Ligand code: NAD
């Protein structure tokens with residue numbers, strides 16, 4: 001058991017802190033956001049992640065997990081400090097590292113000799129060296145800085161922590177690297193040791209590759225539409241080739257979330273700074289940017305004009321099983337629908353529970369309420385509740401059952417013999 005601190009209690013920090021505590025470590029999580037720490041202290045986590053609340057309750061009851069806003073309290077006798085603060089995009093696409101530097105500044109006075117600083121936040125190659133310089137200068141000692149990028153997915157983050165595909169440890173110091181490996185020793189994932197800049201690049205390259213798979217399949221989906229083919233079967237057929245793999249080949253309205261858009265942009269920015277041509281990287285982003293507009297075009301092609309039509313947008317989060325709305329493609333879809341004059345009502349299985357309005361549109365409390373009297377339904381997130389919703393209920397609730405499915409939730413066969421117009425992504429339209 002080790003004494004650990006985690007700085008930043010967002011999606012990554014909170015999951016890391018709670019899961020490390022449930023591995024038997026003694027963990028103090030720290031955040032500058034007092035309202036977050038207050039909320040957690042009242043027993044209520046500020047974000048939704050399946051399984052996390054239960055682990056938090058078990059670990060706090062066992063006394064192995066605590067929360068604070070004080071850097072001193074978190075760091076003073078920690079053997080390792082994980083940094084998991086945000087690295088959001090700047091306007092030019094570069095990663096904004098100001099939160100990282102501010103966090104390092106705040107904790108530096110309390111760093112002890114031998115404390116290892118572990119960077120979990122996603123940062124451009126070379127950042128570990130700048131952080132080490134900053135720490136060495138302010139502490140007057142040589143602090144070990146290890147790059148340990150995070151690969152969890154929102155919505156399955158707890159499972160990804162315990163059963164991840166790999167743990168990457170980037171360090172120039174074998175003792176620091178061995179210590180970080182020891183922290184994770186109860187996990188079955190294979191460990192890859194490397195230098196810090198390679199670890200930083202593994203993180204960006206992995207996200208860029210996954211984003212590339214999605215943009216690739218979305219481009220193939222457009223071709224399938226033109227050829228009358230079915231992208232879901234094309235993807236299944238491609239995925240049967242082990243070299244290709246079946247995952248991340250779901251066509252849709254594009255990737256969102258706080259990471260793929262920002263990480264591909266940051267990588268592109270780094271390449272441009274170094275005057276390296278990276279046409280593939282630019283295309284990943286470009287294909288994704290066009291997805292919501294191309295989807296709305298199908299709606300306009302069907303109706304001519306949607307001025308005054310009632311549009312029910314189903315699913316608002318950037319993916320199911322999360323409450324995260326950052327960079328959600330649903331927002332672009334809503335903006336486009338609104339700009340075409342549609343009256344939009346939203347529904348999301350999680351967001352509708354806590355909010356009545358979002359992004360200037362009203363939210364329905366149930367999917368049925370959103371659909372009642374609607375001229376069109378637009379599916380943006382494949383929540384289970386939406387996938388399980390029987391297609392024959394659409395015509396009974398809607399004024400006219402026009403379904404535009406941006407996530408291919410229904411098998412086209414399910415629509416057969418129903419009085420609906422069903423347009424999805426990369427598949428023939430059913431009418
Ligand atoms: P987040 O925005 O959810 O959380 C960041 C937290 O850091 C916030 O609670 C904020 O208040 C806190 N913070 C900011 N400055 C601070 C400071 N000086 N001291 C203490 N706390 C401070 O971010 P996130 O989604 O958890 O992402 C964190 C990092 O992890 C990013 O670099 C991201 O790219 C990377 N990452 C995210 C995911 C994901 O699924 N969200 C997965 C892998 C990697």
Ligand code: UGA
Pocket residue numbers: 122150151152153154155207210214247248249250251252253254255256257258259260318319
């Ligand atoms: C992604 C990566 O999967 C994680 O490994 C990584 O740690 C994380 O980014 C990060 O760096 O933050 P996440 O953004 O939580 O995780 O979610 P994903 O499941 O990757 O989905 C991202 C977006 O891609 C969603 O909008 C999803 O709808 C879309 N997607 C995903 C598709 O359109 N098609 C697919 O086949 C898969």
